[in-house]
Amino acid sequence: MTTKVPIAFVKNNLKEKAFVKNAEQIISEIVVDDHFADGLFRIEEQKFLDVIFGFDRSDDYQLVTRIFNGETRGVFASRSPHRPNGMGITTVYLRERKGNVLIVSGLDALDGTPVYDLKPTDFSFYRNLEAVDDSTLSRPRFNIEKHISRSESRALLQQAGQLHGHYCPGLALGVLAAMHGMEQFRHLSDGMEDLLAIVETNNCFSDGVQYVTGCTFGNNALIFKDYGKNAVAICDREGKGFRIRARNDMRAVVDQLFPEFNRLFEKVVVKRDHRPEFKQKFRDISQKASFGLLDIPFDDLFEVKETKATIPDYAPIEQSLVCEKCGEMFMASRGHKQNDVVICNSCLDIRHPFLDGYGIHCS
Template identity: 40%
Template sequence: MEIKKIGEVRSKYKKPVGPEEMKKSKSIIEIEAEYLAGLDQIEDYEYLQILFYFHKSEGYDLISKRRMGPERGLFTSRSPRRPSPIGMTTVELIKRDGAKLHVYGLDAIDGTPVIDIKPYSSFMDQPTLSLQKKTPRYQINKLIEYQNFYDLLLKAGELHGHYCPFLALGVLAAGDALNRLAADNDGMEDLLAVVETNSCFSDGVQYAAGTTFGNNSLIYRDFGKTAVTFVNRNEPTKNLRYYLKDNDFISREYPKAGKLFKKVIAERKGTKKEQEKMKELWQEIAFEIIEVETEKFFKIEEDTKIEIPDYAPIFDDHYCSQCGEKLMAVKTVEKDDQVFCKGCAQSKYYQLDGRGIVEKR
């Protein structure tokens, strides 16, 4: 067996500090001239896996006490002291500058020999695919269980498209509630979220609690309040309502963001640059407030009086006599012994949009 050194780490850390601190730092991997050609087109990858040699590490114990918790086997730890003292970390590639790879998040000290580099592949390197198939919310549940709302917010951005304070507040309320109710959600309408607004807040709720528009467990009450009640049908009295008691904290604590919001969103007058600046500020605020205790923002009430709608019914279908399209029988309009859809009959209907529920004709 032969292992070669292909490069070396340049870091401000000459000796190890906590992994949390090192994960936040930038460092450089200097590749040796002999292997330089192997970096061709590496810029195409955002994330790389770095394998390195713990050159300062000596000896090992197969059973030992971890940093946190009781004694455990060596192969359940990331300790540098191992029979093959090899470390592996996924880093973000910031840029390549000739033989130098500038990376973010490498927890290796200055002078560490690098033995290999591979691109990170979400397909190959995501280990939970089978668990995910069995329990689609597996990863979300874990984040809620460990109260890792920061990562939960990161993921919620995939649904919402941007990061903003109200998305974070929705994630916070939902994460806190599911924890307290010890509730899981298999998307079968047992856990319900009754939201009182259709703002960004509700997307945080939908993502984190899995109570969505499509699985009929998001109940919308057109009240225009930043509030949500979580309730399990099987234990209706064990419900929790979260109401945002401090509605002005953004304009008060983040006046710059408040002003930009007024110009960019309320008045729709912001320049492209101002829009970008606002998103940047929003993101900063979102990731700041996600670390704050839920009670600071919300009035939390237990066992509120809440009327729970029935499970979504399954209706018969009919065909519209004019357009020929199939629709739920209860949504048809009868005219001269024929049935029509509301579109063809030009009859009144309700629409949920940015204004809430509005009657349309």
């Protein structure tokens, strides 16, 4: 074992205190010593790095320490810089490599801090460990609840984008409206119809609502009223709750901040000009506009009113029947008897309502 020498030093604006609330917004340089520069070969292919560094300005340690929110904890249950071996480890985002300088986001280390090692972060470890963590097994929405309680709208929008497939102002509005509604219910939603979301549109807005509230098409905690309004009521089983509606002038707000958005929306979505260069531009501005909306004061975007909604009883558990025409199993209420023969709705020659981009209607 060789003695430990720093392989690099940190350069940033943090002069005194490295604990910062939005550490991801700090940009630092990790300047690697020429002697070790060959070890950076192909590092730019990595997105995330574990940075192991030394707390060179803390020469003492306390086994029991006070953390940032005033609570007392053991040093090994904290990220305190006052540690027996004075070592810190942080996962950072690698923005760029310029020769032997790495430009990273999210490093909570002071200017001049010695760095002892760099490794690509292996998220498969995290995912596997997460899978054995019982707290997310018993509470699948644990992480979403955490984000809502900390008002982390960026993280929620980013995750809602995984469901929705793209970022757009409608999705962002749905996320914001749902976050506001969920705050009244201590962020808890069990997907068992005890918390309900009544959405009034089948557009992007409602996907933001589904993601954040956990009231979805599949768990019957989502009620759809085909009014074509960017609005949602979030209620308990008694129907008590709040209706949150996007203001009429919300479009003007978007237009003022991102004038390109409406112009490209018109071109790509309304006139269906799908030339790749326009689609790409639209995607970019749409993403910028949706994240930009998160910084606008809530009251400029929404109107909130207390509401008392009528909530149906819990969804019935139905018997399953087998259609004598197609042989497929279906819910008993979704079929009829015709001359003593059980037939499913899809085999019956009558019009049934269905939901698509045009709303609820009959074929």
